[in-house]
Amino acid sequence: MSTEPSVERDLDGLGEQATDGHTRLTDISGVTEGRSMASIPEYYAGKNVLITGATGFMGKVLVEKLLRACPEVRALYLLVRPKAGQSMEQRVSDMMTCKLFDRVREVNPDFHLKIIPISSELTQPGLAISPEDVEKLSACINVVFHCAATIRFDEPLKHALQLNVIATQQLLSLAKQMQHLEAFVHISTAYANCNRKHIDEVIYPPPVEPKKLIDSLEWMDDSIVRDITPRLIGDRPNTYTYTKALAECVVQQEQDKLNIAIIRPSIVGASWQEPVPGWIDNFNGPSGVFIAAGKGILRTMRANNDAVADLVPVDMVINLTLAAGWYTAVHRRKTEKQKDERPKSALVYNCTTGGINPFHWGQIEHHVMSSFKRNPLEQAFRRPNANITSNYLMNQYWILVSHKFPALIYDFVLRLSGQKPQMMRIFNRLHKAIGLLEYFSSQDWEWNSENMSMLMSQLTPEDRRTFNFDVRQLNWPEYIENYCIGTKKYVLNEDMSDIPAARQHLRKLRNIRYTFNTLLVVFIWRVFIARSQMARNIWYFVVSLCFKFLSYFRASSTITK
Numbered sequence: 438m439s440t441e442p443s444v445e446r447d448l449d450g451l452g453e454q455a456t457d458g459h460t461r462l463t464d465i466s467g468v469t470e471g472r473s474m475a476s477i478p479e480y481y482a483g484k485n486v487l488i489t490g491a492t493g494f495m496g497k498v499l500v501e502k503l504l505r506a507c508p509e510v511r512a513l514y515l516l517v518r519p520k521a522g523q524s525m526e527q528r529v530s531d532m533m534t535c536k537l538f539d540r541v542r543e544v545n546p547d548f549h550l551k552i553i554p555i556s557s558e559l560t561q562p563g564l565a566i567s568p569e570d571v572e573k574l575s576a577c578i579n580v581v582f583h584c585a586a587t588i589r590f591d592e593p594l595k596h597a598l599q600l601n602v603i604a605t606q607q608l609l610s611l612a613k614q615m616q617h618l619e620a621f622v623h624i625s626t627a628y629a630n631c632n633r634k635h636i637d638e639v640i641y642p643p644p645v646e647p648k649k650l651i652d653s654l655e656w657m658d659d660s661i662v663r664d665i666t667p668r669l670i671g672d673r674p675n676t677y678t679y680t681k682a683l684a685e686c687v688v689q690q691e692q693d694k695l696n697i698a699i700i701r702p703s704i705v706g707a708s709w710q711e712p713v714p715g716w717i718d719n720f721n722g723p724s725g726v727f728i729a730a731g732k733g734i735l736r737t738m739r740a741n742n743d744a745v746a747d748l749v750p751v752d753m754v755i756n757l758t759l760a761a762g763w764y765t766a767v768h769r770r771k772t773e774k775q776k777d778e779r780p781k782s783a784l785v786y787n788c789t790t791g792g793i794n795p796f797h798w799g800q801i802e803h804h805v806m807s808s809f810k811r812n813p814l815e816q817a818f819r820r821p822n823a824n825i826t827s828n829y830l831m832n833q834y835w836i837l838v839s840h841k842f843p844a845l846i847y848d849f850v851l852r853l854s855g856q857k858p859q860m861m862r863i864f865n866r867l868h869k870a871i872g873l874l875e876y877f878s879s880q881d882w883e884w885n886s887e888n889m890s891m892l893m894s895q896l897t898p899e900d901r902r903t904f905n906f907d908v909r910q911l912n913w914p915e916y917i918e919n920y921c922i923g924t925k926k927y928v929l930n931e932d933m934s935d936i937p938a939a940r941q942h943l944r945k946l947r948n949i950r951y952t953f954n955t956l957l958v959v960f961i962w963r964v965f966i967a968r969s970q971m972a973r974n975i976w977y978f979v980v981s982l983c984f985k986f987l988s989y990f991r992a993s994s995t996i997t998k
């Protein structure tokens with residue numbers, strides 16, 4: 438049996454139908470009315486929207502953009518759990534005071550009135566939503582955006598399955614009860630199928646039937662699950678990509694009952710333009726690596742200089758997500774009107790940059806380093822100078838010389854001054870984190886992103902500006918510069934006015950390095966060279982050769998004058 442979904446033409450001209458039943462939007466002729474249909478803000482006007490994962494990185498940007506660009510939206514229902522001793526109401530009101538919401542606050546100071554938090558723990562049966570809330574949501578929700586997930590690469594399989602797959606299944610069941618639901622948008626990842634080199638906008642057959650896996654893991658002890666995890670995930674690098682692939686399959690199983698879009702972003706980075714350039718609030722993906730390099734801690738990492746770094750700015754992903762929600766809903770209405778009983782297939786949007794506007798890890802390294810030299814982070818451990826290499830041995834050598842050796846010296850100094858050593862611990866954590874990322878930075882993938890381009894062609898010129906996801910417009914050096922500044926301002930909460938002091942600190946570090954190198958040469962001289970007659974002779978020979986060369990050079994330059 439062939440498991441490879443091939444592509445063939447769809448008869449109604451709406452798209453291409455893959456043999457696994459999935460549509461790719463390739464021909465816009467059947468939906469050209471999209472242009473005369475409601476614009477995106479007009480569509481969301483008066484709509485009730487349900488969002489999971491709203492307290493996360495992408496969820497927050499989604500909430501902000503929806504409130505700012507679609508001011509007539511009726512209400513945003515956010516499924517939030519209490520966490521770290523904070524109630525869900527407290528968490529949502531804290532979130533709204535965040536700098537990200539400054540722009541929407543200026544335009545509409547009462548935007549918080551549109552936000553309705555709903556208590557929900559996604560890992561619990563029925564998502565732990567109260568019966569009254571289920572009733573309320575079933576009666577009023579028009580669009581669902583499912584962003585919540587565990588994105589940790591080291592998540593135990595059972596927990597990743599619970600959140601990424603079972604919770605998705607439960608949310609789909611809830612969605613089926615919603616009487617006015619027009620679109621269900623599921624956020625997946627471009628790496629769900631990272632065991633393939635070329636990834637089309639189709640849902641591939643899952644590594645295992647999700648229901649079977651859920652049933653089997655239910656009775657298994659955590660330790661047994663841990664032991665069999667590597668066998669189960671097979672050629673995927675972690676439980677995250679594995680469970681996201683299973684989640685897509687679960688979503689696919691509901692596609693004939695719901696109008697579904699699947700968004701697959703690659704590596705989501707800081708914002709490009711909105712609400713401010715460079716907005717970022719976490720250490721995930723490359724952000725932690727940039728910060729560690731900017732602080733002068735990370736000096737080496739395994740990555741392929743020539744591999745495409747498929748970063749995509751968060752605001753572009755969110756613009757595409759909102760446009761996909763609009764398109765899915767508008768498309769559904771049309772088929773209802775036409776009494777078309779044919780179930781619509783879920784559209785998959787690979788939201789990537791590599792195929793359209795490629796940039797490579799080697800170029801990222803260069804721009805990150807030069808950006809942090811111009812705009813240094815405070816209290817850097819060493820001057821920023823990280824190098825990436827694909828050579829394993831070279832990387833191990835530099836880890837020893839540039840990570841472990843300085844950490845040992847630093848911890849020794851801390852011990853001498855009566856403080857607790859900490860640098861080796863920091864490096865061990867850093868090595869664990871970058872070890873998990875290397876899979877993604879050492880190779881590249883080819884994503885087909887036709888649906889993204891076609892969706893863009895469906896937007897009105899105004900919507901194309903407001904919900905811009907045209908990755909061709911990305912100027913990478915400028916984007917990386919803003920990204921690095923964003924990590925400083927929004928992740929580390931450092932003040933830009935401290936940059937002169939940070940530069941001064943870097944100069945101090947450079948002087949320390951010069952002094953250290955000089956002391957090292959003197960030490961080597963005293964210990965190894967001064968004690969051996971032969972070494973001394975070689976040394977004098979080298980020094981006299983240099984001296985002669987210099988005198989000759991000076992004499993010849995005097996003659997030419």
Ligand SMILES: CCCCCCCC/C=C\CCCCCCCC(=O)SCCNC(=O)CCNC(=O)[C@H](O)C(C)(C)COP(=O)(O)OP(=O)(O)OC[C@H]1O[C@@H](n2cnc3c(N)ncnc32)[C@H](O)[C@@H]1OP(=O)(O)O
Pocket residue numbers: 588589590591626627628703704705720721722723725726727728729730738740798801802805806823825866867869870871873874875877878
């Ligand atoms: C010079 C530049 C050269 C460039 C070279 C290339 C670089 C980039 C390379 C490749 C990027 C490719 C990425 C692929 C992405 C795929 C896309 C997606 O679909 S999803 C998104 C991806 N998801 C993740 O990124 C989760 C990864 N994170 C984890 O799995 C865990 O956080 C882990 C194992 C790394 C650490 O786990 P723990 O338990 O040790 O620590 P914990 O609880 O997470 O954090 C503790 C503290 O450390 C900070 N932290 C976390 N990660 C950090 C990091 N990387 N660097 C520095 N600090 C970090 C946290 O903010 C936290 O701080 P507090 O204690 O709250 O103050």
Ligand SMILES: NC(=O)C1=CN([C@@H]2O[C@H](COP(=O)(O)OP(=O)(O)OC[C@H]3O[C@@H](n4cnc5c(N)ncnc54)[C@H](OP(=O)(O)O)[C@@H]3O)[C@@H](O)[C@H]2O)C=CC1
Pocket residue numbers: 489490491492493494495496516517518520557558559560583584585586587588600624625626627681701702703704705706721722
């Ligand atoms: N960041 C990236 O580079 C990429 C992300 N994606 C996908 O985008 C989506 C969003 O990712 P991102 O915003 O970065 O992730 P975050 O980790 O920042 O956010 C995850 C969200 O899920 C919520 N959540 C987690 N566990 C539970 C739970 N048990 N009950 C209720 N809510 C829960 C979190 O809530 P809480 O605050 O309570 O923890 C948080 O709001 C995910 O589906 C991810 O797979 C895809 C490609 C790349």
